[in-house]
Amino acid sequence: MKQHALRHFIVATLIATCTAAIGVRAQQGSLSAADKQRRWDTENELQSIAVVERKVMMPMPDGVRLATDIYRPKNATGKVPAIWVRTPYNFNFWDVHNGVPADMTAVLTAVKKGYAYVVQNERGHFFSEGNYDILGSKTDGYNTVDWLTRQPWSNGRIGTTGCSSTAEYQMGVAALGHPGYAAMNVQGFGAGVGRVGPYYEQGNWYRGGAVQMLFIAWLYGEQNQVRPMFPPGTPREDLIRASKSFDLAQHLPPVDWSKALWHLPVQDIIKHVDGPRGIFETAMPVETGGRMIQRAPNYPAWYRGGLYHDDMKLNVPGLWFMSWYDVSIGPNLALYNHVRRTASPEVASQQWAVIAPVAHCAYNRATADTIVGERSMGDARLDYNEIVYGFFDRFLKGERSTRLDSMPRVTYYTMGMNKWQTSDVWPPAGAQPATFYLSSAGKASSLAGDGALTAAAPDADRPDAFTYDPMNPVLSYGGNVCCTGTAVEAGAFDQRRMEAREDILVYTSEPFKEGTEVSGPITPTLYVSSDAKDTDFTVKVLDVYPDGRAFNLDESIQRMRYREGYDKPLAWMEAGKVFKVTLQPL
Incomplete structure (x- = not known):
């Protein structure tokens, strides 16, 4: 059997183009008659078995009311636990476009299993009052948990679930320590992670000190400080009636972000597409997201909002869903391990992780032949719903699962082998560290060069050199990204078209003689010199097939000014000098 090889390639960049995003979700399309009928059937069944309370305006201590829908079992014999979902997105119960109820399948499932299901908009979104704060309000979360535990139908145990923006708030709220917060299921949660270990991504804003472009376009669609608002104290029945006529969902002019993100200077990109410019306006207070584009990765304002940082205690049982081709997989795994190290012994033993081979929030879309990008991952399906409700049954109901x-x-999917595996720790027990070296005769530029990846250190150093043009950067092609639409698609793609460039250094191992599992962090160390005062270096790791296809596994980037630490003085480069730089782990 022909074996695979391992390949690294390296490129220097001056401006961060790691990710680009569409940021505007497509308008809901028209439903077929059959789909409309299914919606009605689900709604009718829900009404028959649940107490339905929509547009409950939950009061916060500052007087702001948050729009909340509550569904709970109608014939419950006692008090019930609640599963709470908070989101910045439109969860209106009525599909205004199609004139039918929204899809209530997830709600119906929870109620049938004996849970109250609570959906709430963040402040400043849709029917919720107040102004939106991109960094989130941890106190809103704490106060919501407190309100729910005090309801006459509540057993006092609250769990949370959700992916992406419905996950990012959970860790920050958990760190506040409300005794009623009993279980959290976080999925694709990188946007809620600020600083953990060597990672200072500050909620996906940075990677290795370089700005990730996805948030710029995402904010074009989500930062909406100016919006229609109902008068304070509008009766709930009027809000319900109004929500059948309009859902306050914005329909922004389409933007081709694959072009818009090339605009310079970067801080004017949103202004250039006539979007809301709050995060870039110097007059906007930092407490509500202002001056974000001008911040460094360790700027104090990052620590004033709802992000979770590793100096916070987290003592809530956790079920963590991650994926190899999602943004922030490195920080997410680091956070999982951090909680297992720092929580109380009991809670540390109550943490489970699932690492799937899919893109952002695509866990339940895996099939018998899961394709991620251009690569087949095989049958990557998993019984996620059974796992989630088994988790909630134990910690919200006190039942055995x-x-x-x-x-x-830890349940993790090994790509290439295309199978689920398990371990009680990450990296897997039994994993052995290995070191590979970059070597060449000084001509490693492009796939046609002589770069080699070897297990033995080279006898002599021969430097490789290339010329980088900041106006012709090497763009990401696939990878662990999210929210990128057609600008950059997540997943594994054949990288040979990228490797043809002369401004990339390529190092390839000999074919492995037998199947070799690579599981765990990869930490690249480079010795570099540049005539630029500052630049970014990136490293990408590829799996090379016997037929020559080379699929990306992961990549890392480091802005050189931060190479000595994000809490250290800026370290500029000097021409003619060689600098050691260790990139954040892949």
Whole structure:
């Protein structure tokens, strides 16, 4: 059997173009008659088994009211636990475009399993009052948990679930320590992670000190400080009636972000597409997201909002869903391990992780032949719903869960082998560290060069050199990104077209003689010299097939000014000198 090889390639960049985003979700399309009928059937069944309370305006201590829908079992014999979902997105119960109820399948499932299901908009979004704060309000989360535990139908145990923006708030709220917060299921949660270990991504804003472009376009669609608002104290029945006529969803002019993100200077990109410019306006207070584009990765304002940082205690049982081709997989795994190290012994033992081979929030879209980008991952399906409800049954109802009892602490998918594996720790028990070296005869530029990746250190150093043009940067092609639309698609893609460039250094190992599993962090160290005062270096790791296809596994980037630490003085480069730089782990 022909074996694969491992390949690294390296490129220097001056401006960060790691990710680009569309940021505007497509308007909901027209439903077929059959789909409309299914919506009605689900709604009718829900009404028959649940107490339905929509547009409950939950009061916060500052007087702001948050729009909340509550669904709970109608014939419950006692008090019930609640599963709470908070989101900046449109969860209106009525599909205004199609004139039918929204899809209530997830709600119906929860109610059938004996849970109250609570959906709430963040402040400043849709029917919720107040102004939106991109950094989030941890106190809103704490106060919501407190309000829910005091309801006459509540058993006092609250769990949370959700992916992406419906996950990012959970860790920050958990760190506040409300005794009623009993379980959290976070999925694709990188936007809620500020600083953890060597990672200072500050909620996906940075990677290795370089700005990730995805947030710029995302904010074009989500930062909406100016919007229609109902008068304070509008009766709930009027809000319900109004929500059947309009849902306050914005329909922004389409933007081709694959072009818009080339605009310079970067701080004027949103202004250039006539979007809301709050985060870039110097007059906007930092407490509500202002001056974000001008911040450094360790700027104090990052620590004033709802992001979770590793100096916070987190003592809530957790079920963590991650994916190899999602943004922030490195920080997410680092946070999972951090909680297992720092939580109380009991809670540390109550943390489970699932690492899937899919893109952002695509867990339940895996099939018998899961394709991520251009690469087949095989049958990557997993019984996620059974796992989630087994987790909630234990920690919200106090019931035994056979599924959870039989589940090791880490369930991970090994690509190439295309199978699920388990371990009680990450990296997997038994994993052995290995070191590979970059070597060449001084001509490693492009795939046609002589770069080699070897297990033995080279006898002599031969430097490789290339010329980088900041106006012709090497763009990301696939990878662990999210929210990129057609600008940059997440996943594994054949990188040979990128490797043809002369401004990329390529180092390839000999074919492995037998199957070799690579599981765990990869930490690249480079020795570099540049005539630029500052630049970014990136490293990408590829799996090379016997037929020559080379699929990306992961990549890392480091802005050189921060190479000595984000809490250290800026370290500029000097021409003619060689500098050691260790990139954040892949």
